[in-house]
Amino acid sequence: MEQKKNNRAKIFVLLSLSLVIQSLSSVFIKYAGRFETFSREFIFFYILALGCLGAFAIMCQLLLELVPLTTAYLRKGILYILILIWSVFLFEEQVTLNNIIGSIIIIAGISIHGMDEH
Numbered sequence: 001m002e003q004k005k006n007n008r009a010k011i012f013v014l015l016s017l018s019l020v021i022q023s024l025s026s027v028f029i030k031y032a033g034r035f036e037t038f039s040r041e042f043i044f045f046y047i048l049a050l051g052c053l054g055a056f057a058i059m060c061q062l063l064l065e066l067v068p069l070t071t072a073y074l075r076k077g078i079l080y081i082l083i084l085i086w087s088v089f090l091f092e093e094q095v096t097l098n099n100i101i102g103s104i105i106i107i108a109g110i111s112i113h114g115m116d117e118h
Contacts (some may be wrong), residue, residue: 011066015075018059023082025052027090077106 025048032045063072081103087093 007066011063014059014063014066015072016061017080018056019076019079021052021059022056023079023086025049025056026083027086028052030091074110077110080106 028045028049032049034040035041035045062074084095084099084103088095
């Protein structure tokens with residue numbers, strides 16, 4: 001029983017970390033877009049974004065050894081909410097009613113799938 005709890009915690013941490021890393025790739029791409037193409041700053045942020053995507057790809061492969069593809073892929077919906085949060089705090093973008101409705105739908109879908117797993 002304790003082993004199963006530890007395994008679930010490991011999966012949760014790995015999944016959460018992978019989603020944060022993937023969301024950061026979008027942040028770095030947006031920062032790169034603020035600079036002239038192929039400038040030193042553009043290349044710096046672009047390399048950071050590619051590094052995040054590479055780390056995410058490796059973590060995703062590790063996750064697929066621990067959870068079914070459908071479970072891992074469904075949780076990817078959280079990515080859109082993370083990007084929305086980054087957009088508000090880092091880029092001072094406005095949250096629209098459609099953003100809120102979409103986030104609620106994503107959370108509801110993940111919750112329903114989570115209930116099905118138990």
